[in-house]
Amino acid sequence: MISSSIARKVAMALSGLFLVFFLAQHFTINITSVIAPDIFNSWSHFMGTNGLVQGILQPILIFGVIYHFVMGFILEIQNRKARTVRYAQFKGGTNSSWASRNMIITGLVILAFLGLHFYDFWIPEIVHKYIETHPEDPTRYYAETVHKFESPVRVTIYVVSFILLILHLWHGFSSAFQSVGFNNKYSKGLKLFTQIFAVAIPVGFIFIALYHHFNQIPH
Amino acid sequence: MKLTLKIWRQKDANSKGSMQTYPIDGVDGDMSFLEMLDVLNDGLINQGEDPVVFDHDCREGICGACSLMINGEPHGPDRLITTCQLHMRRFNDGDTIVIEPFRAKAFPVIKDLMVDRSSFERIQHAGGYISVNTSGNTIDANAIPIEKEDADASFNAAACIGCGACVAACKNASAMLFTSAKVSQFALLPQGKVEATRRVLNMVEQMDKEGFGNCTNTGACEVECPKGISLENIARMNREYLSASLKG
Ligand code: SF4
Ligand code: FES
Numbered sequence: 001m002i003s004s005s006i007a008r009k010v011a012m013a014l015s016g017l018f019l020v021f022f023l024a025q026h027f028t029i030n031i032t033s034v035i036a037p038d039i040f041n042s043w044s045h046f047m048g049t050n051g052l053v054q055g056i057l058q059p060i061l062i063f064g065v066i067y068h069f070v071m072g073f074i075l076e077i078q079n080r081k082a083r084t085v086r087y088a089q090f091k092g093g094t095n096s097s098w099a100s101r102n103m104i105i106t107g108l109v110i111l112a113f114l115g116l117h118f119y120d121f122w123i124p125e126i127v128h129k130y131i132e133t134h135p136e137d138p139t140r141y142y143a144e145t146v147h148k149f150e151s152p153v154r155v156t157i158y159v160v161s162f163i164l165l166i167l168h169l170w171h172g173f174s175s176a177f178q179s180v181g182f183n184n185k186y187s188k189g190l191k192l193f194t195q196i197f198a199v200a201i202p203v204g205f206i207f208i209a210l211y212h213h214f215n216q217i218p219h
Numbered sequence: 220m221k222l223t224l225k226i227w228r229q230k231d232a233n234s235k236g237s238m239q240t241y242p243i244d245g246v247d248g249d250m251s252f253l254e255m256l257d258v259l260n261d262g263l264i265n266q267g268e269d270p271v272v273f274d275h276d277c278r279e280g281i282c283g284a285c286s287l288m289i290n291g292e293p294h295g296p297d298r299l300i301t302t303c304q305l306h307m308r309r310f311n312d313g314d315t316i317v318i319e320p321f322r323a324k325a326f327p328v329i330k331d332l333m334v335d336r337s338s339f340e341r342i343q344h345a346g347g348y349i350s351v352n353t354s355g356n357t358i359d360a361n362a363i364p365i366e367k368e369d370a371d372a373s374f375n376a377a378a379c380i381g382c383g384a385c386v387a388a389c390k391n392a393s394a395m396l397f398t399s400a401k402v403s404q405f406a407l408l409p410q411g412k413v414e415a416t417r418r419v420l421n422m423v424e425q426m427d428k429e430g431f432g433n434c435t436n437t438g439a440c441e442v443e444c445p446k447g448i449s450l451e452n453i454a455r456m457n458r459e460y461l462s463a464s465l466k467g
Pocket of ligand 1: 385396400443445447
């Protein structure tokens with residue numbers, strides 16, 4: 001079933017919706033780093049040590065990310081092959097949004113960002129926990145996170161990536177519902193919600209990055 | 220009105236084509252786009268040149284033959300019309316108009332602006348029909364009660380003329396709008412229920428086999444469709460496909 005165009009489209013939608021859900025959860029935890037560092041520490045400690053999160057949810061998440069981008073590439077390559085001779089003139093802008101036509105570009109930037117994000121947070125965590133085998137200190141997370149946002153270069157990359165995430169979600173989130181066959185009288189309202197989400201969550205992440213950048217704590 | 224036409228010329232399916240420039244004079248605003256091309260061809264024939272081949276038949280917006288990409292949009296800049304319904308008053312004196320065939324791997328060029336859309340026929344053959352008892356006791360379709368909303372939605376889907384503008388406009392050259400219209404028109408009616416499962420599976424399989432691209436919901440097809448076929452049909456086909464796959 002997964003080889004047909006519609007099955008793949010549905011699979012892209014479901015993995016995308018799962019990633020949107022993850023993003024919302026990630027944001028909820030991150031925003032506590034601005035409001036209440038203690039809560040941020042305890043939630044981070046929970047996420048970093050809980051067996052269910054680490055052993056089951058994290059692998060599912062990694063699979064979801066990889067699946068979404070590998071399938072995205074495969075579909076993009078197929079789509080390019082479906083029109084071998086290009087148009088001399090093609091006015092896509094008159095009938096569709098830039099975001100909808102350029103998911104591969106915004107997606108690639110987000111993928112590159114995820115590489116950096118893994119390098120920044122995930123790999124140091126693995127090293128910290130399993131290679132250097134430090135004893136768990138439930139209060140370490142807040143300061144570590146804040147220090148990551150010291151570098152203006154890194155903060156700039158984060159901000160740019162999140163702007164592209166806005167564009168990716170702007171099309172992708174509502175598009176996922178159409179893909180799974182949900183298009184009815186509620187779709188207009190749902191689209192509005194997805195577009196508010198598409199802007200609000202990345203802007204929230206940008207705010208967190210900038211907040212920590214300008215409110216550095218001593219090492 | 221004086222115009223400059225940039226037209227795709229291609230000798231046959233196997234030749235490499237290119238854009239050629241043709242100046243044209245004396246174009247009247249009341250001419251249809253196809254009549255303007257007729258005038259161009261008259262001139263070319265008088266000069267002993269090969270006329271530009273383009274597809275056309277009814278010239279009243281119902282057959283779907285007139286497949287032209289005009290200035291980067293299928294059927295030109297206006298909405299809800301076919302090329303034969305486009306009039307030259309839409310353009311200004313001195314304009315340059317770029318005319319190309321509908322481009323998709325599944326729509327190979329036959330000659331110049333004419334493409335082979337038999338891939339659409341094959342999608343239809345894969346399931347775009349219903350079984351009716353014709354042995355003398357055929358039930359009159361009007362005697363079957365159908366809810367008004369369903370009848371309307373089915374009728375709207377059946378308005379698809381198979382022109383291929385949806386494929387031409389789609390950045391992925393996807394045929395989802397066309398196929399979904401053909402699936403929907405039957406899916407909504409009791410007569411279509413008998414083959415519902417096979418129909419959607421077979422038509423989608425054929426669509427994929429023909430080499431059309433995958434739908435990414437850009438919505439360009441709906442905007443460019445001369446018959447206003449809605450994206451709701453694609454969502455309906457996705458639902459039909461999912462439930463048919465689960466049934467196996
Ligand atoms: S769906 Fe619209 S654009 Fe596509 S073939 Fe049918 S009438 Fe033409
Ligand atoms: S020639 Fe028939 S629709 Fe244009």
